[in-house]
Amino acid sequence: MQSIPNIDRFLPDLTKLAYQTFQQGKTMFGLAHKTLSNQLTDLFVPEQQQKTKPLSSETLEILQQRLVKLQEADWQDAQRGVYPASLLFDNPWSDFFRYYPEVWLDMPKIWERLQQKEYQQFASEIDKEGYPAYYLQNFHYQTDGYLSDLSANLYDLQVEILFNGTADAMRRRILAPLKQGLTAFATVPSQQIRVLDVACGTGRTLRMIRAALPKAALFGIDLSPAYLRKANQLLSEIPGELPQLLKANAEKLPYLDGYFHGLTSVFLFHELPANSRQRVMEECFRVLQPGGVLVICDSIQSLDSPEFQTMMENFPILFHEPYYRHYTTDNLVERLEKAGFVDIQRENHFVSKYWIAHKPA
Numbered sequence: 001m002q003s004i005p006n007i008d009r010f011l012p013d014l015t016k017l018a019y020q021t022f023q024q025g026k027t028m029f030g031l032a033h034k035t036l037s038n039q040l041t042d043l044f045v046p047e048q049q050q051k052t053k054p055l056s057s058e059t060l061e062i063l064q065q066r067l068v069k070l071q072e073a074d075w076q077d078a079q080r081g082v083y084p085a086s087l088l089f090d091n092p093w094s095d096f097f098r099y100y101p102e103v104w105l106d107m108p109k110i111w112e113r114l115q116q117k118e119y120q121q122f123a124s125e126i127d128k129e130g131y132p133a134y135y136l137q138n139f140h141y142q143t144d145g146y147l148s149d150l151s152a153n154l155y156d157l158q159v160e161i162l163f164n165g166t167a168d169a170m171r172r173r174i175l176a177p178l179k180q181g182l183t184a185f186a187t188v189p190s191q192q193i194r195v196l197d198v199a200c201g202t203g204r205t206l207r208m209i210r211a212a213l214p215k216a217a218l219f220g221i222d223l224s225p226a227y228l229r230k231a232n233q234l235l236s237e238i239p240g241e242l243p244q245l246l247k248a249n250a251e252k253l254p255y256l257d258g259y260f261h262g263l264t265s266v267f268l269f270h271e272l273p274a275n276s277r278q279r280v281m282e283e284c285f286r287v288l289q290p291g292g293v294l295v296i297c298d299s300i301q302s303l304d305s306p307e308f309q310t311m312m313e314n315f316p317i318l319f320h321e322p323y324y325r326h327y328t329t330d331n332l333v334e335r336l337e338k339a340g341f342v343d344i345q346r347e348n349h350f351v352s353k354y355w356i357a358h359k360p361a
Helices: 011-044 046-050 058-078 085-089 095-106 107-116 149-162 166-186 206-211 225-235 274-287 306-318 323-329 332-339
Strands: 192-199 215-220 244-247 261-268 287-300 342-347 352-358
Touching: 011 046, 011 085, 011 107, 011 149, 011 274, 046 058, 058 085, 058 166, 058 306, 058 342, 085 107, 085 149, 085 206, 085 352, 095 107, 095 149, 095 192, 149 166, 149 225, 149 287, 166 206, 166 261, 166 287, 166 342, 192 206, 206 215, 206 261, 206 306, 215 225, 261 274, 287 323, 306 323, 332 342
Parallel strands: 192 215, 192 261, 215 244, 261 287
Antiparallel strands: 287 352, 342 352
16 A cells, blocks of 8 residues: 655645745735836826936846845745744735725825925824924825824835835844844843834834744834834734834933843834934944844945945935935944944845844943
8 A cells, every 4th residue: 555645744845835926926916016106107207207217137137136035045044943934924914905905096196296396295184293304204205204094004015015025024134133142141031031123113023023032022112103003003913912112213212221132123224314323323222231232124235235226226216215325325334333333244135234233242
């Protein structure tokens, strides 16, 4: 009698195939959405197209190669146990089906802002008091900037489309260096490890950190009450202790010196003026314990990705980002060292760059 094959041998291959199919589907959807939306934008705001440059076939080929490497790194981290494999398939489907039509309904408002060159528009009912001037922008041309519930509901979907379905995979690249950095506190009970996500937005990164560090005490700060409400909604879906969320400016963190063992920050620094970048780093240094780790994820830079220079020049035109050009040439290693950090490593994954910095023990 022929023996029945052991299906367990095939499960990793089947799971990887499912992951690759899932990612390819998100990539194709993002490309299709952007192709159509760009065509409509060119129709209603034709002068916008004249400001950007086409990407060369060589650049597109490099992008594809880096995309494959990103997905492989994502898969390998899950296989190594950095985070559960289920996180590879985590997707806000309910928000997708509910809010994707809103993305299209918001397009005419975006075209109007582009035509009128109005990048600091907010609805009359939105309270703008107490925010730094640099924050009161329609980043990505989105309606009401970061200060409305609609913006918070659309954000994760818009970012996934922007990055062709790779935003979560790029966010997850912070988890391995974060966990590695926290090994400096191996004698501290897991429940007493404290991690802060700086500019936590809708809580998407905190959701991933919770999967990787199920027992740690998690914290998040953001300037937007709307985004914090969204974060609270999304994080409350996860069993276990809720992260502690506060409305606060990262330039003046409301925590005691040396309170945290680890800090993360995802897609923040390119939206800050240079002097604010420095102050945020200094605050991160202050609230870290000696031996603590800071992991930053943000955009690629001209400093080490010259092959993507055209893409970096197009980005602030296609998506209102007033501080991006300076960011691409800013030496964040020097800024981190000025703040006091040591042992600074850098990594690049797809179109994101990472800094892993430590506070001297």
